[in-house]
Amino acid sequence: MTDMPIEDAGAGARPRKGSLLTQDARTRKRNRAEARFKAYGMIAIGVGLLMLVILLTTIIGRGTGAFQQTFLTVEVELLEAKLDKKGNRDLADIKKVSTFGYAPLMRAAVEAKVAEIGFETDLKPKDMANLLSKNAAATLRNFVLENPDMIGETVEFEFLTQSRVDGYLKDRVTRASVANDKNISAAQLDLVDALVADGSMEKRFNLDFITGSDASDQRPEAAGMGVSMVGSLFMMLVVLALALPIGVAASIYLEEFAPKNWITDIIEVNISNLAAVPSIVFGILGLAVFINYMHLPNSAPLVGGLVLTLMTLPTIIISTRASLKSVPPSIRDAALGVGASKMQSVFHHVLPLAAPGILTGTIIGLAQALGETAPLLLIGMVGFIASNAPETIGEGLMSPNSAMPAQIYEWAKRADPAFYERAWGGIIILLVFLITMNAIAVMLRRRFERRW
């Protein structure tokens, strides 16, 4: 249309004034809008990453304190007169001495230490010994029961101090707050300062936080995650043993054998719905079916494992179906071509090739199940003090226990800053587990992924 006169080129069209290389006002406005839009996008990503950074720094900042605990080193004289009156070193007799019997020994030890560092105070020995945790007598008693031949000697012992002392050394407890605190007084804090200066009281790494059992409200310093970790481990074993076979079996059926009729449609709709059901509903299901109807023991990791299996099943099914779909049809046809039946081609050829993807999906599903708390609240795994590590597998599955996220929630409920610190520390342990599992999954995927 090169013979079209320029004057007819549309109503309102004017020849451009000036060069094409300078922008007119409208173009500038549009470019500014473009730059603003791009900026919104970058701000959004920035906000998301900022939240992640804030979250991680909060967790690490508040939680690492839980791994350190204050200990007091004193020399305890294990008086035979108090511990083994008959002198026979008979364990049955020694066991009869309760922790009340050990208290005077510890009072004497602390008093001796105070005299040794030359600290003048009006504190009575009872108040001096109050610096120690209420758990300390029990640890001394356990030591004596394991080493009865040490009775009569003087042993250097490291005792856990009570949570207020620990809080003072971690700046949770200040001089101003002790005025209303009945667990500690200002004079006791002076004593603490002197002991710290002497070097007999120090903060050091506390392995018991990771391996120990939970403790009651009065003893946050002795609370540990160990037993709940075992509970979580048993639950994960149950989930792995149940969800993996059932999930893979269901996926194989849906992917390879299911005819395209309405029954299959219902099954698929059900699976995608189950993936979106809130986790608390699974908890209600577990309460109603496993505990009320089947009378399984309350708070048992077996019940928790069963509930988490039902929750993890849709995840595993979805990821297994994706892996099975990614195996090219040529493999199946080749197997059929050399005389295998359909079932043999699936189990001997397709499944091994899809195995890395299935494994990755399972590990990710397990990692999600590890962090679930809501269903465990309803089957009773919270509000229970996990104090004894189970000894056998049967006991591990059926005796009441806690799980890691449930333990963290329990500590958060106790509304004591010492327990809050332990909750953050527990979160660090939980996240370490999760990061490890996800890293293993990613590594497996990278190593075994095949591009067809």
Add this chain to the structure above:
Amino acid sequence: MGSLLNAGSVGFVVIAVLVLTAVGFVLTKRKALASVSGDPRQLHSLPNYYGSFAAMVIAVPALLLTALWMLVQPMLIQNAVIDLIPAESVAEGSSVNLVMSDVRRVADGLDVAVVQGAMTAQAAVALDANETDVRALLADVGVALGSEVSGPVLAAAQKYRVLTARGTSTMAIVVLALALVGMLAAMRISTGTFRARNMVERGILALLILAASLAILTTVGIVLSMLFESINFFRMHPWTDFFFGGSWAPNFRGDSDLSILPLLWGTLYISFIALLVAVPIGLFAAIYLSEYASNGVRSFAKPLLEILAGIPTIVYGLFALLTVGPFLVSVFGRGENGMLGVEWMSGATAVLTAGLVMGIMLIPFVSSLSDDIINAVPQSLRDGSFGLGATHSETVRQVVLPAALPGIVGAILLAASRAIGETMIVVLGAGAIARFSANPLDAMTTITTRIVSQLTGDTNFASPETLVAFALGLTLFVLTLGLNVLALYIVRKYREQYE
């Protein structure tokens, strides 16, 4: 504990069946090979298939029967024993079911006592409630009972024990007989021309179908378990008050106000704030990552945002309670000491706290779903728009987003459904007070919080205060299911079919 003893004898039966299975496998395989004089090429299937066939025929019927028997036996025994409990034994305010559970506990306790040697089996049968203090006897072996054991209860417990023992031994005999019959039948039929592989594959297919139907079973289980208890609840409390009443105030006197509306308001308000945070941030992040970002930035930022999705919700809950809450109080509360110098916020738990943290949790959810949808819009639309002279942002705003709109709306609905069902963040970050308030700095409670508190409290299980949790759960399930179905429907109906 007695039920565990029962489980022990069931365990023996299961182990016996498994041993029979292994024996049957070996014997059948040998017989099949023997029938073709040891030449496996004459067999229809590989030799192992004959063994597997025998294993299937032995194990599957026997184990299925065991499972069914163990499920049905308690119900039958309960029906038989419940007639023994006279009506006078049922105390005021109690029910026959509670007496029944006492009977079960006494029966289990007697079993434990016999096993531990505290009394002989004959002594356990000959116990008289009027002569021995059964409760103290059982306390000695570690079984705690809530009240004294009366004559009828003890008689019922004895009958329970007898029936259970009889039932379990009958089951053992029947199951083992079935397994033996299976083994003999399999051995008889396994000759060279028997199509063992086809039979085994059919059996495996049946197992696969069973596994797939577990999904339906779970949904049915969820609905039924909540439905029964909800019906019980609606018998005790009018449904009009539950759905249309105005306040939530459970108490022990029995005249609680149990209405879902304040809880629903709290849930929707918190979800609304969460979406207000998550949707803009998630959507813009997705647009930037899919449209503008270079490969390097994308491979760096996307996994980091996914990390936010992998953090357990208990972490977010604690974050809300201990960090975001006090921060908001320092801004909006505390009078002269706060940042704004106002006293609007009194406690750390508030709608804003929970809403903000839930929004942070939902950002990767919205972002990754929107990312997939925006990527699915074909490049030809963008190219056409560029060809007409639009800037990149104009293309996104006027071409890409409208094309992706159904999917994005679906993603927002899915995020809303996730927000409504979230528990841990609101348990720790929102409050426990049920009220209708438009102030985001107030503490408000949600449906999920109340489900947790009503089911973990110390209330009697048969009271309306506890059963309301099932009704709440059913409502929540229907609500989230409805949102998911709506999201799916919108996506399917309005999705453009590109080539």
